[in-house]
Amino acid sequence: MIDPRSITDDFEETARRLARKGVERELLEQVRSAALARREAIVATDEARRQLNAGSAEVGRLVREGQVERAGSKRAELAAAGEQLGILEAERRGAEESFEELLARVPNLPDEVVPDGSSEEDNRVVRVEGYDPGAYEGRELRPHWEVAEALGIMDTERAAKLSGTMFEVLRKGGARLLRGLVDFGLDLHRARYEETVVPHMVRTEVIERTGHLTKFDTQAYRLRDDELWLLPTAEVGLMGLYQGEILAEADLPKRSMAYSVCWRREAGAAGRDTRGMQRLHEFHKVELVSLCTPETSQEELQALLGDCEATLRTLGLPYRVVELCAGDLTFAASRVYDLEVYAPGLDRWLEVSSVSLITDFQARRGGIRFRRAGSGSVELVHSLNGSGLATPRVWAAVVEHGQQPDGSIRLPEALVPYVGTDVITA
């Protein structure tokens, strides 16, 4: 949620900033009038309750003084007032619900430095690292699924038998490569991020309050017989850890990471870029998150970006850093860098990490706050997240980069200790 005051107290500026994200002015006007209606309802019930409280205290006093008849008549009078209050409170609940429902539809404010634009087309490539188009000339480069199926390390057909489309079975060297990548990712980041294992199933409240379960977001799988959801990303678990808490400023920035399996329904994505390891219902990922103070969040974003880049750099994979334009930002983000790895067999750039600054948007809904060391005042933290290592696509990139004329796969040096070999063969 954004701060509703930005709409009631600073409407024009807020409307201007949100217009860059494609938000209709009309929605904001609805939020504003709902906010004002809510405020009126609060004032009305508070006043009615104040009178009732005062009257009740009066009854108590009369009873103590033994003025039984006066207490009785006062009591009757207050019963009527109580009914009135009930009506006002029902109105207030209604006003609060419609206000919250509308507010939930407003996305986070885009950062002012984010470029203008309405779609992917307008994203800005910040820089390209390790990419040399000449290096691929004259080589026969196949997509990872061809290389992997030929080696027998990936079995799409049997995966479909087990679970349907958009699932994979990995075998032998392919399975070891996956395990090695996860281990490598955790080791690479453990100096700066607290390694955590979180439950892979979370309560409705947790997934809701991390912003991963809205009316428009039907990505998560729900368990049939329990009020639990499968993690769409470990971020849900890591952020959920601190919901409703007030952290000490001295504990910030609080950086943590978790390896988890991630499950996504990918509704609406059927048939799009789904070949091989590009898009799966179930994948493995090391996620990095950080909670920090508002004044340090921009530098924390750069630090997180650097950490996520280190994964690709250490693996020797070419990648580029793309800053998303205002219109392409996700709902909750104020600023996002996408990291895209180059897949030479596909001749495409694959998104492997979205490094996002959420400012206080997620913290407000989740109630994640901190206490200032000096003043003792309580404020919302800023939250950030990014993928430290997203296996399906990094796995694919390693396979496509390492493919050799004899069909084997040469592994990046950094992975050799983790996979236990420098070449994956049949």
Next chain:
RNA sequence: GGAGGGAUGGCAGAGCGGCCGAAUGCGAGGCUCUUGAAAAGCCUUGGGAGGCGACUCCCCGGGGGUUCGAAUCCCUCUCCCUCCGCCA
């Protein structure tokens, strides 16, 4: 899965339906005293909503109910503890 007990402020721990947003202790912060420190004494010390403000309202695990009035009574959910059963 079955039986029982519990949930109160940073922590511990009181709390006959009205005098309870809440005793007391510890912790933390400030002040006095002191060359400094300790000790002692005094004071302060939860969160949220509305309001320029005075101030008002809400919160004793969550939700609902009874009542003029609920931390206190009733229902329900969640979590924790003990015992039994099952189990990697």
